[in-house]
Amino acid sequence: MIILYIDPPLLAAPKAQFSIVYSNDVMGEVEPCG
């Protein structure tokens, strides 16, 4: 059995992290069937 291990590339430590969460057309129309 061969176990391959590849070093992950070094990433600089993040100074900050944040997220944008979004929604759109919450009451938007979906084509009614028929």
Place this chain on the structure above:
Amino acid sequence: MKKEGRKILLLDTGNLLFRKALQTEMKRKDALLRINLLIQSYNEMGYDVVNVGEKDLMMGFKFLSDVTQKAKFQIISANLLDKKNQKGVFKPYVIKEIAGLKIGILGLLDDQSNTILQEKEPGLTILEPLSTSKVFTKSLRENCDLIIVLSQMGELKDMKLAKENREIDLILGGGGEAKKAVMERINEIPIYRLEPRGGYLGRIDYVLVDTQKPIRFLISSDRDETEKRLERLITRSIQIKMEMAKLGKQDEMKVKELKFLESKQKELQKTLLALEDKNFYKHTVIPVQLSVEDDPKMMKGVENYRVESAKLYKPKATSLPEKELPEKEMVARIPKDSPFVGAISCKRCHEVNYRNWLKTKHANASQTIMTSPKYTQEECLMCHTTGYGKVGEYATVDEIPFYLKGVQCEACHSGGKGHPGKGSIERKVTLGICRNCHTKDQSPTFNYLAYLEKIGCTISK
């Protein structure tokens, strides 16, 4: 995400309040209840900014202004103006500070709806959005690290905006005719929009490493792909070396391939090294499925809404389905100008299908919602009748004419007027047609082939 302590900006691009014009007083009252619930829920979730959509103005500016009095979030629109003084009726943008960065959020409406708007609101006007955006992004760029546009202009205009205004860092779209999700990049400006009706949330995670201004973020998928390519090259190189060791001699072709792989490896390593201290973002779509845990406080609000809404419609839970008329009389009662002719008309040629259909849940789909607390609500009727919104809208199941009651043939095969001959019947019912109603939430166990068989619509003629 909030529990994890993550810093979040919560944004909505608009079309939040109405689906269509409210034709009756009852629907208006119901809409008010629903809007109050929406605003209360958005406050609870901690939404930061909501853009104005064309449909949000359906009941006029005063109505929108009044109902959003309780909103704790900021409502924005950069190109909705008071015609007289040429001033915006909402704030054009908001600047939010997050993780030490200043983020400018600008709201835009499609000026195509200007004519319709002015019929209701002659005092208001919508400015051309592209040039308006340029005016605002120019000044926002002086103060902000990132500029986000919340758009209600539709996909094509969003793409045009990205082509023509390079000051923008992100476009979150909505509106327009398209009903599908969008994930585009034009001039490195990402454009994202989700399928409508709140079934999904979009999430963009930013990792800031390089704080040198101007702040730029790169999409992480490009870096991830390079990493994967490098991994594949390394694995292949090792494989070749092992094969040569096993052979015990040098193979010219393999040596050549190895050299090629090693030079490619160096190239990719160099690329990755250059990305080491860059800023990245990653976009994901979160389906708001039944598996997502409900918030008890929010659910209480939903339950209250359902109870209050049901009171408005005063359901007659005991009413019985109408007695069937003789077939000839039924056909004669279908309006000549109706695009929908009813299953009874289809029966003339497709009797086997008709008899099969009578035994299905589709045939009784309208009756099944009569005892539900959601009785007669628009959301239910859309999928529990035929041609809702196209032929007519009803407040109660009793009001639905017999040829549109239940999910009849034309709900899936489209209106049969002129068929056979001139009509454009959908012979094949695609998964997409079923998914209009059998959504992941409403019909979590839906299986296209199995359900198609249940419906029993194998072509008889």
